[in-house]
Amino acid sequence: MAITKREQLLRLRYKYKYDTPGSLKPSDIDTLIDAIDAALDEVIGISTGEVTISYEEQDTAALLALSDGDLATAAIITQDPLDGDYIKVYIDGIKFSVGRGNKTKPFYFSADGGVTAKGFSESDPTGKVEIGDALYVNPSILTATLDPTQTITIVYNITQ
Numbered sequence: 001m002a003i004t005k006r007e008q009l010l011r012l013r014y015k016y017k018y019d020t021p022g023s024l025k026p027s028d029i030d031t032l033i034d035a036i037d038a039a040l041d042e043v044i045g046i047s048t049g050e051v052t053i054s055y056e057e058q059d060t061a062a063l064l065a066l067s068d069g070d071l072a073t074a075a076i077i078t079q080d081p082l083d084g085d086y087i088k089v090y091i092d093g094i095k096f097s098v099g100r101g102n103k104t105k106p107f108y109f110s111a112d113g114g115v116t117a118k119g120f121s122e123s124d125p126t127g128k129v130e131i132g133d134a135l136y137v138n139p140s141i142l143t144a145t146l147d148p149t150q151t152i153t154i155v156y157n158i159t160q
Helices: 005-018 025-043
Strands: 052-058 069-075 087-090 094-096 105-110 134-137 151-160
Touching: 005 052
Parallel strands: none
Antiparallel strands: 052 151, 069 134, 087 094, 087 151, 105 134
16 A cells, blocks of 8 residues: 555654654754655645645746736646746746736736736635736836747645
8 A cells, every 4th residue: 555745744753753763862863854844735735634745837038028918928837726826937947926806927827818916825816826817917017028038937746
């Protein structure tokens, strides 16, 4: 029977809490336990049993974008982002700000052709970014236009 990642981490925690030889100081053991507890809280959703992973949309070419509200890339969101979690956008490896339900940042997500910017949480008045939403750019805020020689990467967390 295969054991889950959660079970592996719990066994590791138990080992360092109860089975560690006397060569380690109690403070070392406490540090290890704290690190394992943090990993359990961060990597494994203990309350839900879900695993949170970072998801990266495949690197895609930027579209020619000269005006505010232009589509930044043909790529769309293909997985449901974690509620309330920030979505990161990179151009050629450099991270840029994304509007959270507003168009005051270099990039924002929209489901209606760029008219309305969506937020990152279900409680946002404009709704949460979801599967099918597209990325839009504001070159006046970015202080540059986009062109097809640039690569856009979108990174966000999902649960599985």
